[in-house]
Amino acid sequence: MGQSKDIQIDMISIFKDNYVPVIIYKNSSACLVDPGDSPPVHRYLSDRNLKLEVILITHHHPDHIGGVRELLELHPKARVIVPNDKDFAGHDSFSLRIFNEQLSLVCIKTPGHTLDHAVYYCGDLDSLFCGDLVFGLGCGRVFEGTMAQMFSSLEKVKKLPPTTKIYCAHEYTEHNLKFILENLDQLSLENPASFKEYQQNLHSLRHRGLPSVPLLLAQELTNNPFLSAKTLEEFTFWRKLKG
Ligand SMILES: [Zn+2]
Known part of the structure; x- marks a missing residue:
């Protein structure tokens, strides 16, 4: 669980391999990211007596x-943020405050x-909540947008502080590692020692039944071929190879 003064970050497991990140304020209020299912999330909130904000x-x-x-039927006062063009007002980002203006994202x-995909960055928590944009050693499939759009979206993540913790929506890291190991001859690893360390750390976590999420941006920048790709061509090569 991530820690800050009054704030903790946790994840609720749903379905086979989805995570629903939850930001908890003063042990009393909660902010969810992408609740794909209701019963396990509602149970989590009610077990801890958390108000969904x-x-x-x-x-x-x-x-x-x-x-x-x-969840809205059970917590009718919760506010739902579904970013739209009006929120962005011609810009690439907009700020919002939650928990009585105490936390800014x-x-x-x-x-x-997808064309509507957006991510939430919190500087105070050094954390990124990124849905299906980045995964451990991978990235989301390009379903609705273009390769160029996906590449430039990933460029935005690369500019965040390397200490950023990435809360993605799926436990895909081991599966993605398998793909990389099968295609290692195509990859010019910048730092083989770091890749080895990544693998060891991943095995140790998963062996103990622990999630590989949150990911560390610094680790992904070095080891994730979708993030280390320097050009659109290189990115497109990996995205097409992965299928
Ligand atoms: Zn998706």
């Missing part, structure tokens, strides 16, 4: 929004996986 949505896929309607437009 905010739901942040990254994109429209069912495994990210499927629980919203039911920046919502950043990141089309590619």
Whole structure:
């Protein structure tokens, strides 16, 4: 669980491999990211006596929004943030404040996986809530946007502080590692020692049944071929190879 003074970050597991990040304020209020299902999320909140204040949505896929309607019936006062063009007002990002203005987040437009995809960055928590944009050693599939859009969305993540913790929506890291190991001859690893350390750390976490999320941006910048790709061509090569 991530820590700050009054704030903790936790993740609720839903479905086979989805995570719903939850930001908890003073052990009393909660902000969810992409609740794709309601019962396990509601149970989590009621077990801890948490008031649901905010739901942040990254994109429209069912495994990210499927629980919203039911959660709103149970917590009618919760505010749902579904970023639209009006919020962005011609810009790439907009700021929002939650928990009685105590915590500030920046919502950043990141089309590619879907056209409506957006991520939430919190500088105070050194954390990024990125839905299906980045995964451990991978990135989201390009379903609705173009390769160029996805590449430029990933460029926005690369500019964040390397200490940023990335809360993505799926536990895909081991699966993505397998793909990289199968295609290692195509990859010019900048830092083989770091890649080895990444693998060891991943195995140790998963062996103990622990999530590989949050990811550390510095580690992904070095080891994730979708983030270390320097050009659109290089990115497109990896994205097409992965299928
Ligand atoms: Zn998706």
